[in-house]
Structures are given as C-alpha cells and as structure tokens.
Amino acid sequence: MNKILAALAVATLASPAFAQAADFATADANADGKVTWEEVQKAAPNVTEDQFKAADADQSGDLSQEEFAKLGG
Helix, strand or coil, rough: HHHHHHHHHHHHHHHCCHHHHCCHHHHCCCCCCCEEEEHHHHHHHCCCCHHHHHHHCCCCEEEEEHHHHHHEE
C-alpha cells in the first residue's frame, strides 16, 4: 500500500503544473468563450505568462478553447 501511495505522489509531483488545472469551462469564469491571463492565473497559478503567450497563437491576448487545450502541453 505504501508503494502505491509513493508512486501516486511521485506521479502527481512529476506531472506538468497545468495538469492540475481546471478545464476550459471552469477556467472561463465569465463564460465569454475565451480565457484571459487573469482567468488562467486563478485556474492554474503555476502557468507562467510566457506559457500563456506561447499558447495564444493568434496573439489576441486571450485563449480560445483550442489554444487553452495546447496550454497543457
């Protein structure tokens, strides 16, 4: 049992920061169909602004659902 718990702890700690983040609908707090940097900060505080900007393919300043999906890797 301890080995299983240890393995789960390692897997959790080794996964990308965003893997623990909310899905698009949850991150889109105002339900406007896009996720702003501020919304990402609340949903996934470990995501950096550089990661957000890299995911923002159209450089609109917010993320579409498709862009948001790419944020997680």
